[in-house]
Amino acid sequence: MLILVMGGSASGKSEYAESLVAASSIHERYYIATMMPYDDECFRRIERHRAMRAQKGFITVEKYLDLPGWSCPPGAVVLLECMSNLVANEMYADGGSRENTVRSILAGVRSIAGRAALLVVVSNEVFSDGIDYGPETNRYNSRLARVNREIAAFADQVAEVAAGIPIIHKGAV
DSSP: OEEEEEESTTSSHHHHHHHHHHTSSOOOEEEEEOOOOOSHHHHHHHHHHHHHHHHTTEEEEEOSSOGGGOOOOTTOEEEEEOHHHHHHHHHHSTTOOGGGHHHHHHHHHHHHHHHOSEEEEEEEOOSOSOOOOOHHHHHHHHHHHHHHHHHHHHOSEEEEEETTEEEEEESOO
């Protein structure tokens, strides 16, 4: 099963995504963390988050690039957070897929979804703020929006979280 959870900043999407994983009876839980560390503060934040996830039974996989390169254990539960970081990493980081960002990420999501019992993908909602961004930010937003649309098309469930309340747009609860 594949579930896409989207929402704005601090909407409660991460908490909702974790609750979906926690509701699963499968205890082999992987957390694909996509925030690429750039400084000491990032490394401290990553360690803090890794410890919190371990308490919730997650095995953390730091995967900043090349999602298709991770082999999901069959039947596991996987939480991928956050698609927004992964798209940025693939577009701008050394070793990223650059112009093949969308294709590479979708191949990785399909591969994981084909092996996992449950894959929950967390992503930011884009283009609803009405702000006119510059060309490069619009290019990023367009790619993230395309990834979100493509995942939503083959997902079993799509939820948007607003003010901590999940709104199901596709699939049963």
